[in-house]
Amino acid sequence: MRVLISGGGTGGHIYPALSIIKEIKQQEPDSVFLYVGSSKGLEADIVPRENIPFQSIEVSGFRRKLSLDNLKTIYRFIKSVRESKKMIRDFKPNIVIGTGGYVCGPVVFAAARLGIPTLIHEQNVIPGLTNKFLSRFSSAIAVSFEGSASFFNHSTIEITGNPRATEVAQASRKEGRASLNLPLTKKIILIVGGSRGAKAINLAFLEMINQLPKLKDCHFVYVTGDVHYNEIREQVEKKGASIEQVTLKPFVYNMPDVLAATDLIVNRAGASFLAEITSLGIPSILIPSPYVTNNHQEKNARWLEEKGAAKVILEKELNGDILYQSIAQLMQDENELKKMSTASRQVGYPEAAHHIYQLMKKIVQNEKH
Known part of the structure; x- marks a missing residue:
């Protein structure tokens, strides 16, 4: 051929x-x-x-x-x-x-x-x-x-x-956790702002960081993007947050395995990324980028929300308190998280x-x- x-x-x-x-x-x-x-x-x-x-x-x-x-x-x-x-x-x-x-x-x-x-x-x-x-x-x-x-x-x-879903569907949860050096007892919340980062998500994360200890069983993995990594790390340390509960990464090269280890993801709503998370049945909080052609990310996100697989927060409505409350509500409601996971898997290919x-x-x- x-x-x-x-x-x-x-x-x-x-x-x-x-x-x-x-x-x-x-x-x-x-x-x-x-x-x-x-x-x-x-x-x-x-x-x-x-x-x-x-x-x-x-x-x-x-x-x-x-x-x-x-x-x-x-x-x-x-x-x-x-x-x-x-x-x-x-x-x-x-x-x-x-x-x-x-x-x-x-x-x-x-x-x-x-x-x-x-x-x-x-x-x-x-x-x-x-x-x-x-x-x-x-x-x-x-x-x-x-x-x-x-x-x-x-x-x-x-x-x-x-087709991106096919590669991710074979990923290993065990290898993903091992690469992050995290115990099986912790639930992983993955926050991704994209390869170049997202300023609005960065600000919201920093605003909510002192509330993270309330979610004792959760560990936050934040992929900041190369451009923002040093700045975010400095800000996290200044706020006196417990680094033990946060893993900061400028970029993740084994993203499929990290996704397989994830219990909840916060990210943009690019089509390929949505294909990846639905192939694994990951519940998501989506913050669509308003800077894309034809506002297609919000339309992607709303479609997934209608299917019961995601919650959508528009960037103009985003702040640290809203993001934390959205995460906390899901992580404290096991039944809702399972329903979203099932819905996510059902729309995956x-x-x-x-x-x-x-x-x-x-x-x-x-x-x-």
Whole structure:
């Protein structure tokens, strides 16, 4: 199998693509891959580290208001389609897969124009502009949430889940606790502000830190992000909080295992992260980022809240007292925590990557006939 895959801009588009590649390799070890992204996106660094051949095109997104920049965007798109066609002709893929981000727009569009089978994957509840555009040309659409299907007018839409869930579903609770050096008797509350941290979550955590001893059976693991680590550590020490009850980490490299060891998580509402926590059935308190396109994180979070798997706190309403009370109510109500865990697991798709692989195979076989 020869597979060309494209997606970029953020980890939410890149890591699902890498999970799909990993699944295809497991099923068909002789497969050959080409990843097309932007030289300015995170994929330019992440993908080559995985020893996956990488080529780049330059493309930008449309502004939602009338702007001369949109004329430049149209020019870049047309140029990128032409470059993508050349890459596709040279590589000769059996299928082209897009996982979102502006960069996959010209790539999947070019493939469709050349008669190559195409598949797009949508991670969020509300589809992005690129996937809405590409849905008119794709052979099939895979979505992470059942609520996403209604936004597409297409004959072949399958709810597969997010392929990132597959990798996390195999994680070890025991190894996660061992890596944190924590006893089995403690309940772990994981707080994650994202790889670059989140100022609002940082402030709320610092405001509530002197209340943590009230939750005697709980241990807090806070992933601050590299940028904020030293500042947060200094603030924690100044407040005289018991470091024995808090583990601060700038970054966690074995996040799947740490997630497997977690009893409650506080985090943003990026689609890939939600796929990971639901694959393990983790109850969550979600604080969606208000700084993302189309406010998609709040829509992701609200969907999970409606299913009974999460509680949502908007950033504008967040403070230390609200965050502490939300955590305390759940940690002191075992039945509610179990109900949320069950609901979380019910909406998870631990076999997502394999479902996407099966859909990919079906598309390629249909095209042959």
